[in-house]
Amino acid sequence: MRTKIVGTGSYVPEHIATNDDLAKIVDTSDEWIRTRTGICERRISEGIGTSKMASRASRNALENAKIKAEEIQLILLATSTPDHHFPSGACEVQADIGAIHAAAYDISAACSGFLFALNTAHSFIQSGCYETILVIGVDCMSKVVDWSDRGTCVLFGDGAGAVVMKGETGTEADTNASGLLHMIMGSDGTKGSVLSCEARTVGNFLTGTKPNFGTVAMDGQEVFKFAVKKMPEIIEQLMRESELTIEEVRYFVLHQANYRISESIAKRLKVSMEQIPMNIDRYGNTSAGSVPILLDELNRQGRLKEGDLLALAGFGAGLTWGAALVRW
Ligand code: COA
Numbered sequence: 001m002r003t004k005i006v007g008t009g010s011y012v013p014e015h016i017a018t019n020d021d022l023a024k025i026v027d028t029s030d031e032w033i034r035t036r037t038g039i040c041e042r043r044i045s046e047g048i049g050t051s052k053m054a055s056r057a058s059r060n061a062l063e064n065a066k067i068k069a070e071e072i073q074l075i076l077l078a079t080s081t082p083d084h085h086f087p088s089g090a091c092e093v094q095a096d097i098g099a100i101h102a103a104a105y106d107i108s109a110a111c112s113g114f115l116f117a118l119n120t121a122h123s124f125i126q127s128g129c130y131e132t133i134l135v136i137g138v139d140c141m142s143k144v145v146d147w148s149d150r151g152t153c154v155l156f157g158d159g160a161g162a163v164v165m166k167g168e169t170g171t172e173a174d175t176n177a178s179g180l181l182h183m184i185m186g187s188d189g190t191k192g193s194v195l196s197c198e199a200r201t202v203g204n205f206l207t208g209t210k211p212n213f214g215t216v217a218m219d220g221q222e223v224f225k226f227a228v229k230k231m232p233e234i235i236e237q238l239m240r241e242s243e244l245t246i247e248e249v250r251y252f253v254l255h256q257a258n259y260r261i262s263e264s265i266a267k268r269l270k271v272s273m274e275q276i277p278m279n280i281d282r283y284g285n286t287s288a289g290s291v292p293i294l295l296d297e298l299n300r301q302g303r304l305k306e307g308d309l310l311a312l313a314g315f316g317a318g319l320t321w322g323a324a325l326v327r328w
Contacts, residue, residue: 002170002179003125005163005326007065010296011056012159012283013045019154026150033154038259042157042284044142049083050160051092054138057160057292058097061134064299065164069097072164073130075104076121078113078288080197080317081140082106093136102134110195111255111316112185113137113288114161118312118324119183125167136162139287144197146215155257156216157284161292175244178306181325182242184234188319194222195317227261227315232268234323235311242325246271248309250328251298255314256280256290277303287316304328 018041019030033039045053054077062069077090084092090104109116114137121133138160145153168179175181198214231254239246246269254262254276262276279294286293291314298304306328313323 001167003122004179006166007061007164008296008299009057009060010161010293012043017044028150039284040281045158050140051089053160055096057162061162069099072099072102072134074133076117077136078107078117109320111287112314112320112322115322131167133165137288137292159286159289178327184323191319228264231265250308253312
């Protein structure tokens with residue numbers, strides 16, 4: 001079986017928070033944020049939670065794919081910021097869009113989440129379990145960011161992206177036919193403390209202390225060093241194992257964490273920034289949402305032509321990393 005992406009969709013909240021807006025609440029400046037990260041503004045959800053953002057992106061993807069919700073057999077939703085511990089965000093999306101025949105569950109791999117979900121969907125299709133799968137990457141980081149920590153709060157934004165994947169007869173080995181050609185996933189749990197967010201601190205039963213929610217804690221420089229080393233490594237591995245070359249790739253659709261990280265990846269791979277589309281200036285780091293939002297933008301702008309080779313890659317807390325090579 002071959003796995004094709006047959007539709008894309010995305011949703012970002014309407015409310016824009018500019019760097020100047022953040023400079024009113026923490027000791028920072030538009031100049032610092034722009035030059036260190038490439039971010040100019042981000043979207044912040046006001047009342048629309050993770051699952052609703054995901055549903056809106058999903059509806060757009062289904063419309064784009066010309067597929068009805070009832071045809072979906074599996075919903076995989078990647079997020080680190082679900083609205084509830086249970087039910088899962090995927091089940092909430094299922095109910096919202098009316099995907100009555102689907103099984104649905106969430107996947108947690110932070111900013112790599114969408115790539116992990118994409119690769120999981122690919123494996124289900126390859127194994128013959130399912131033919132039509134909705135894959136969502138969504139995060140509402142504004143819920144878990146410490147708005148008094150200038151080191152992290154300026155980086156993140158809210159948003160959702162989704163793709164519809166379909167199995168078609170054919171073989172993965174035919175690298176000229178459209179579909180997902182190869183994938184990579186990896187994790188290093190020993191580096192968990194570099195980027196973390198506690199779900200709930202333990203409450204004390206005896207003293208009656210209530211549990212609290214944690215916020216994002218990060219060693220920015222460690223994450224930066226990890227990303228600029230790991231991203232080129234996995235893209236090179238992806239190409240090597242597919243027996244294709246970097247020169248054949250049209251676009252590198254990368255996780256939007258920091259403009260300087262993407263520049264460094266471009267330099268290491270010896271490709272121009274024209275091949276590394278960016279939208280971090282408008283959305284910041286939307287975590288699991290970033291790769292599918294960017295993919296949807298490229299698709300809707302008509303920049304993806306049939307036969308184009310796309311290298312998708314991301315990294316995040318865990319630490320985790322993932323990549324997928326797609327023939328459009
Ligand atoms: N505004 C103004 N100053 C800030 C600031 C802000 N928003 N955030 C940090 N600073 C200060 C620091 O306190 C430090 O001051 P000091 O020298 O007086 O101690 C100074 O700026 C430099 O900080 P540093 O951490 O060295 O900056 P940097 O160039 O490494 O950039 C990041 C910081 C966070 C932008 C960068 O490390 C990064 O992007 N890392 C990757 C993070 C990431 O992508 N996380 C998500 C992964 S999925």
